[in-house]
Amino acid sequence: MRGVLSLLVLVFQSAVGLYGQGLSNSTNHTLGYSLGFVQAKEENLVPKVHSGAMHSLTYSMEMMNDVYHCLEFQLGYGSLSTAIDQDAGSMNAQLMLGYSCNFKMYERNTLTYCLGPKISYTSSLSEYQTWDEAHAYWGTSLSLGASSVVFVELESNQSLVMHLDLSLLGFSARPDQHRLYSNEHWTFSNIMTIMNRDYRFGVWNNTFQLKASAEYRTPVAGSSTLVLFSSLYYSRLKADAGNPLREIISRIGIGVGL
DSSP states (O other): OHHHHHHHHHHHHHHHHHHOTTGGGGEEEEEEEEEEEEEEEETTTOSOEEEEEEEEEEEEEEEESSEEEEEEEEEEEEEEBOTTOTTSOEEEEEEEEEEEEEEEEEEETTEEEEEEEEEEEEEEEEEETTTEEEEEEEEEEEEEEEEEEEEEEOGGGOEEEEEEEEEEEEEEEOOOSSOOSOOOOOOHHHHHHHHTSSOEEEOTTTEEEEEEEEEEEEEOSTTOEEEEEEEEEEEEEOOTTSOOEEEEEEEEEEEEEO
C-alpha cells in the first residue's frame, strides 16, 4: 500500500515538473461527500448479489493549462445484504486512488476536450457474516487505462465537467478460490498485507474498470466553488483460476472547491 501511494505521488510530481509551467495558478482542491448504492457479487464465495448504501469521502486536486492533471482519492464504507440475509450486517470498504494526465485534443468557444493516460489503484474489502464468518474477501488492482475529460463553460462562471475512464489491463490480487486455513487476523496491517500480495497481470478479461462522472460547478462565497456530482463505477477483477469479483457503484454527492 505504501509503495502504491509513493508511485502515484512520484508520477504526479514528475508530470507536473515536466508540464507544469504556469500550472500552479490554476490548481483546484475539492473536498466532498457522496452517498452511493453498491451491488457486489463475490463469486469465490456465493453467486449472490449483495447490495446496500455506501458513504464516501472524496478529495481531488486538479491542475489545468495545456495539460490537465488530476489526482483523486476516495474512501467509502457500506453495509451490504441480500434478500435472504438482510440483518447479517456484511460490510464493504472501498479505497480508490488515481492520477490522470490529459492533453487538450479540442478547444473551441466554451468546450474543451482532453484525452490521456490514467493510472489507478483500487481496493475493495468485504466480510460476509452469513456465508463465511472466518475469511475476508477482496479485490485489489493497479491498472493503466485511458481517461477523457470534457469541460463546458456555462454562464456566470459556472461549468460542467464530465469524465470517462477506462482500464483494460493491470495487476490484480484476489483471495484463493478455496481456503481451508484459519481466519484472517483483523488488524489493519495484516489486512493490508494480504490484500496486496500475489498480484497477477491480466488484460480486460481479468482487469476491467469503467467510471463515468459528471460535475456541476458554481461559484459561492469568495473564491470557493460548490460542486454537485454523480458517478457510475463498474469493476470486474479476476486472478488465476479463481472466480471474479463484480461491482457496480452509483453515487451522488456534494463538494466544496477551494
